[in-house]
Structure formats: C-alpha cells, structure tokens
Amino acid sequence: EVQFVESGGGLVQAGGSLRLSCAASGFTFDDYAIGWFRQAPGKEREGVSCISKSDGSTFYGDSVKGRFTISSDNAKNTVYLQMNSLKPEDTAVYYCALSFDGPRWDTADPYDYWGQGTQVTVSS
DSSP states (O other), X not given: OOEEEEEOOEEEETXXXXXXXXXXXXXXXXXXXXXXXXEOTTSOOEEEEEEETTTOOEEEOTTTTTTEEEEEEXXXXXXXXXXXXXXXXXXXXXXXXXXXXXXXXXXXXXXXXXXXXXXXXXXX
C-alpha cells in the first residue's frame, strides 16, 4: 500500500520561506515521479512542481518558477519543496502525489496516489 507522510506546512509572513517534505513508501517500482499540487479555497487544484526519480529532471509552474525548488533524497524516498519569497497567493493546501506514468507538473492525470495535504498560509 502506497503511503505518504507530508510535513512542513505552517504560517509564514510574506517574503518568508517554508520547506515541505513528502516521504513515500509502500512501492518498489523504481521509475516514478513525485509532484506537488496545491488548492486554495474556492479555486481549482494547481500544479506546482514535479521531479522524476529516473533522471532527476524537475519542472515548475510559472507562478512558482524562480522561487520554489524541488529536490529529492532517493535513499529516503523523500521529496522536498523549498519555498522562498512566499506570497499571500501561495496560500493553499499542498499535496504531494505519485506517478508511475511520467513527470507532469501541469496535470494531475498521471498521479494515482495522493498525500493527505499540508496547509501553507502566507500572511501579508
């Protein structure tokens, strides 16, 4: 059974930083991607970033490019999302998700497994 442990959300002032973690377990397939998505109240889910386990390639949505950095610790099956220069519009519940069908940041279609989400609130 695929399981996630997400952590790192919280309340931060605009301009601050947070680092989200997503520890995945319960699978043995070695070619996968982890994506981060977010959803703010009343808004549609938005792709943020993703990383490919096989070659380490990373992808970012335009709204976070240059401010967020995704990385992974393959030995721990953990993916991190370092979020800098946070803005109030980054406020959302952030979810990590697992894809065995390629890394995509712009759509949730390949992602079959989802974490429980962690709240990020950025105050102005």
